[in-house]
Amino acid sequence: MKKQNLRLGTLVFATLMLLIAALACNPPGAGSTVVPPDTVPPFRPGGEATESPPAESTVPATAAVVETPSGGGGSGPSLVITDVTLSTNTPAAGGWVVVDVTIQNQGGAAANDFELVLIPHYGWGPPNPAGYETLPSIAPGATHTVNFSPGVLYSDVGTFTLRVLVTDDLYATGNPDSTGGGGDIWDETVTVGGGIGLIMCCRSSSCHRSHPEF
Numbered sequence: 001m002k003k004q005n006l007r008l009g010t011l012v013f014a015t016l017m018l019l020i021a022a023l024a025c026n027p028p029g030a031g032s033t034v035v036p037p038d039t040v041p042p043f044r045p046g047g048e049a050t051e052s053p054p055a056e057s058t059v060p061a062t063a064a065v066v067e068t069p070s071g072g073g074g075s076g077p078s079l080v081i082t083d084v085t086l087s088t089n090t091p092a093a094g095g096w097v098v099v100d101v102t103i104q105n106q107g108g109a110a111a112n113d114f115e116l117v118l119i120p121h122y123g124w125g126p127p128n129p130a131g132y133e134t135l136p137s138i139a140p141g142a143t144h145t146v147n148f149s150p151g152v153l154y155s156d157v158g159t160f161t162l163r164v165l166v167t168d169d170l171y172a173t174g175n176p177d178s179t180g181g182g183g184d185i186w187d188e189t190v191t192v193g194g195g196i197g198l199i200m201c202c203r204s205s206s207c208h209r210s211h212p213e214f
């Protein structure tokens with residue numbers, strides 16, 4: 001009986017020694033790879049899947065370029081009537097109306113060969129201009145004022161449209177609506193009280209007579 005117990009104790013002791021030796025040679029965790037949470041392990045020959053982080057773009061960002069057209073009044077002349085002043089809009093029959101006209105070149109080139117025309121009874125049949133003023137060369141942005149004095153003489157009772165016309169149209173006398181290649185139009189209402197007939201004169205003393213039946 002004692003011999004059997006001795007053999008059993010020897011066997012248990014030998015088994016414990018073998019287990020201790022095995023643990024010393026191969027501690028827990030040896031030979032394994034610890035992978036942090038939410039991390040894809042690298043590729044290993046043998047079949048494990050891998051995933052690489054997306055590559056960052058190396059193309060620099062580009063800003064959109066918006067081109068704004070340059071300003072300016074255009075390539076040609078553009079004469080604009082900026083002001084018309086009458087000594088009165090309600091003359092008595094046989095009274096004179098002095099006319100001052102201010103013009104500005106709002107274009108991009110000098111205005112040459114333009115005329116300023118007064119039509120005292122616009123809409124009464126033939127235009128019958130009350131004379132002309134040949135304008136000097138007007139540079140871009142420059143202004144020019146013309147004074148018609150004594151101006152226009154009205155002798156007929158009624159209400160009339162005084163048209164001020166800037167044009168380079170050689171046929172403007174036949175077409176009071178033509179501003180040519182860069183002119184302008186300005187209308188003023190004139191109401192005359194008392195008198196007969198309508199006489200239209202300009203400061204050049206070139207006069208024209210019109211009759212009511214027109």
